[in-house]
Amino acid sequence: MTHPTHTFSGPGRCTLVGAGPGDPDLLTIKALKAIQAATVLLVDDLVSEAIQALIPTSARIIHVGKRGGCQSTPQAFIEKLILMAVREGENVVRLKGGDPFVFGRGGEEVEHLAQAGIHVDVVNGITAGLAAVSSLGVPLTHREHAHGVVFITGHPKPGSSGTDWRTLAATAYSARLTLVIYMGVNGVQHIQQELLTGLPPGTPVAIIQNASLPTQRHAITTLDSLQDTILDAQLASPSVIVVGDVFQGLLTLQQSTPASQAALG
Template sequence: MSTAQPHGSDQTDILPLALDLTDRSCLVVGAGPVALRKIELLVAAGARVSVVAPAMHPDTAAFCAERAVRVERRRVQDSDCDGHLLVVAATGIAEVNESVSRACQARNTLVNCVDSPGLSNALFPALVDRGSVTVAVSTGGASPTLARRLRERIEATLPAGVGTLADYLSGKRSQIRAALGSVAERQRFWDRVLDGRLPDLLARGDAAAADALLSEELARTGPPVGMVSLVGAGPGDADLLTLKALHCLQRADVVLYDNLVGADILNRCRRDARKIHVGKRRAFPGTRQQVINEMLVKEARSGHRVVRLKGGDPFIFGRGGEETEALTEAEIPFEVVPGITAALGCAAYAGIPLTHRDLAHSVRFVTGHRTGGEFNLDWPELAAPSQTLAIYMGLEALPALCTQLIAHGAPPETPAAVVARATLPEQKMHLATIGELADPTREIPVSAPAITIVGEVVGHARSSGTQ
């Protein structure tokens, strides 16, 4: 908080403070919609609020009557500023706000003149309210809109249950203080607990499991056991990460990521997290799956919070099932965080509805990867009409795939879209028929990774890069 002077003073020296307004006297000058928002904030904080204004907005009058707020319907006087911890001027009239500011400054009283930081020595920040946890964002009055947008970003990343977590920790402080003698011991303990499963258990409302975990942590003398989160990174656009995925990335000690995870997504990881590339590609074996499984177990047994970050969704052609089997066998705690699978993101950004009342009543996700040189697919079912096929990892094998579809009854004129770099700015789409794609001599002007969508719904595709 700064002792700002009226008329254009420098607002860079702002000290954020949290005020306890319980049963403290505060005055609001003005009674319009803006004043009402300030009155509501002050009443919610436990203040004794008085309002002075010659006229009242109906909503303000109703709120003040309901909450027993003292109201005086008259023009404000300098003496009205006596005896208050905080005065808010929200009249919308510059001359009145300036007069209130001068009166408060002369009395060393905190004053906030709405939308006039130069008249204020106290500013209302943009607030993120999570119960016992409050986050305030202020630009020193330079740009309330920017403060609001920053608040929205924080709000999106802050878990909804963080207030419950704070209440829980507060209730356990005496127990932990009695069990652990030194400040350093307690700090290490809380860091370990908060990096573990406790926040997730409380977020699910399982306080009994949280209590049991806390007791185990207090009794434990051996090395800590971490956990693994199998996280879907979505189809490419970092803004399509789920909030749960983002929370996992921000808490991870170690991140094992594959080829389909871009730099924009990796930049969302905790800054000091170790990032290990374990990607695999056709004709380039990369890191074998067995080695990845062993790495997950090893890192978790070292007490680390591990994220296995996969493009799309972990359980759709992501080999997530093999990794959960390995973790279960090793008795490593794990969770699976679903992501937007590539076909969904690809179709949405290309304007292709995967289902349509008149055209497609079902969707099939198919891999174009061959096992032992064979596709092992049910071709008659895949060639059936009134459905949509989404083919993953099939660009190289596309002529053979389309040839089989035609051989089993699919019309050669069935439309198809090959979409590469889906959801990213450089997304490209090639439109053709499966008859054209079955020609091995025909060049497809996109490169892997790509998704191929087959079906009449492709007719809805909008223009997107290469055609």
């Protein structure tokens, strides 16, 4: 179905900016420039306080909650706010945690504004899955352990069937892929059960909460102990779950360390 396009030639503009995982030092220079030039910012819940502190005091901040498992601002309402502000001549920044185009619904916002004749610039940010494993000194790909990586959501759109985890597990095993699962903590029991149909029980897994922030915590475990580890360590959202042999070195080190010396990072 095609949508009518209405051209708008006003002075306003819109930029989708990825705020990264939370550490302000991980912002790109382009992202920082966009934030400091904005007159109106629509800010997600996952944008850290340290990054929000970089917003000019003259700018108007609109908090539009978007956090898995919590009440969220309706997407249609956010898009309406952006459109109204641009038409009023504002320099609008839609500030999102991570990257706008990695589970950030940035594509929906670009499409909506394009239908109204408004061009949108996009500034990428470091996605949480990459920052999480990098903080542990582990790569997502490795010539010996992982030939590719899959970024996938553990929180499907309401009413949809969601991910076919069994097929994904079989593919990850045969193709030697690292799986980076966003928003998977609440559905971890189902995810674990389905992945175990195609991956060995001893497959290494890392759960990283609040990646890059001073409050970051993580645990290294195996796939068959995933849910128990999350419960025992009291890990919660926002967390990423990373499954794959790239963590074999950390798992081996942990297993060789006396329990009295092991600590949750």
